[in-house]
Amino acid sequence: MLTLESTVRLAPGTRLQHDKVRERWVLLGPERMLIVDDMARLILERNRGQSIGALCASLATEYAAPLDTVQQDVLALFTTMSEKGFLRHD
Numbered sequence: 001m002l003t004l005e006s007t008v009r010l011a012p013g014t015r016l017q018h019d020k021v022r023e024r025w026v027l028l029g030p031e032r033m034l035i036v037d038d039m040a041r042l043i044l045e046r047n048r049g050q051s052i053g054a055l056c057a058s059l060a061t062e063y064a065a066p067l068d069t070v071q072q073d074v075l076a077l078f079t080t081m082s083e084k085g086f087l088r089h090d
Contacts (some may be wrong), residue, residue, distance in 0.1 A: 002052065002082065003075075004051060004052050004056065004071060005051050005052070005066070006051065006052050006078075006090060007049060007050065007089065007090045008047060008052065008087045008088065008089045008090075009047075009080065009087065010044075010086065010087060011085055011087055011088050012088075013029055013030045014030075015027070015028055015035070016044050025038075025041045027044075027081070027086045032084070032085070032086075034084060034086055035051070039042055039075055040077055043074060046059065050069055052074060056071045056074050
């Protein structure tokens with residue numbers, strides 16, 4: 001279960017890539033693909049090994065957004081991506 005203290009990283013063999021055919025950003029993994037929207041792409045690009053809580057605090061400050069909302073959204077996003085096998089967490 002992911003918490004604000006957890007750290008996440010892309011699963012082995014997974015990469016964030018712009019799909020020129022679909023003109024969208026996607027996460028590509030072995031035998032799977034997930035289309036990501038602009039906000040999910042931004043969150044993935046900003047994730048640099050810090051805790052989820054630290055990432056959320058940074059995003060909330062930068063975008064003047066309520067911290068609790070950012071935390072809920074990022075945890076939900078990372079949980080879904082983890083369940084689908086695109087992310088690993090500690």
